[in-house]
Amino acid sequence: MSTTGSNVAAARTARMERATSESSVLVEINLDGTGSSDIDTSVPFYDHMLTALCKHSLIDMTVKATGDIHIDVHHTVEDVAITFGEVLRTALGNKAGIRRFGEATVPLDEALAHAVVDVSGRPYLVHGGEPAGQEYHLIGGHFTGSLTRHVFEAITLHAGICLHMNVIAGRDPHHIVEAQFKAFARALRAAVEPDPRVEGIPSTKGAL
Template identity: 65%
Template sequence: MTTAPRPSGAPRVGRVERTTKESSVLVEVDLDGSGTVDVSTGVGFYDHMLGQLGKHGLLDLTVKTTGDTHIDAHHTVEDTAIALGEALRLALGDKSGIRRFGDALVPLDETLVQVAVDLAGRPYCVHTGEPEGQAYVVIGGDYVGSLTRHAIESLASNAAIALHVRVLAGRDPHHIVEAQFKALGRALRDAVALDPRVVGVPSTKGAL
């Protein structure tokens, strides 16, 4: 179940409940939070990554997912990302007063990741630069490296945002994933921020 988009001036909170035969997901996100995170998906490494997203995005984020992890982590990661994207879209409402664009260049030891985001209402994702073999690495016992791109693409599609993620350097598989989620959080933090100089929606079309 998805709540209706917020009216202008209402708290910027999105809440989504999504249930399929593969998973049950509850996501709530507050764009004007302080980075308080309560995440439980049954996939420990993914919990850690969503925690980084919330902390560095200053998003108050609640995620409760029960999925068919006895098969693998794919459905749980995907369905959580879908619900998170939907919750972000709802929380943004009509996007009045936001900065709209955000970007970040984030190092994590040997790893460097660049993320740019446009809250344009047109879903698009470009994800490049992961080293050869990253997609096949298993991290934390049940998180396969290929899930990172899939999660980011699912989030971008359901949030209706344009998202570019570039891994510029990196060796350690954990660092490569973590830097992406941190950079995504920082870019979203800038893009969703309210700017008092912005009157209405930041688009010459008058709508996003």
């Protein structure tokens, strides 16, 4: 496992390779990108969600992952989320000069999701509002609705961020998941963006 990273004043990039008996994952990001992506997790719907995450957060990201998807895609999906969380934390460095908080409400047709992000250094997830049975839907042939929460849990824990995610409306399982990823992307974009008026760490404690 290897990582590289830097503070806001320098290039905010990070790269990590993570290998277990269940998966092999490479994630590389640039927080100050244009939203370009090169995603291959062997789980097509997850690739679609991660591509949307890049596009709407303006984070450049490369993801290459292989795993025991012949058993279940859960391991690969979660391990990619873990690795993304780790590189996000690394790329943020000491978090000096960032806005820290971000919020977004995003629709996708009948679905509507609201996300609030705090780059606090304290991992926490509040996730709710999905209609009954959403977790049991199989989307794109491989991705079950229950994986959405697992992805956000892994990201928040390993990135050290707080995320409140609430589904306000939705019927189509695909739309419900995609609205959440896009809302998270827009909120994350705002939270990690440098604010020229912020001097030092955006916390009265002096550390995040």
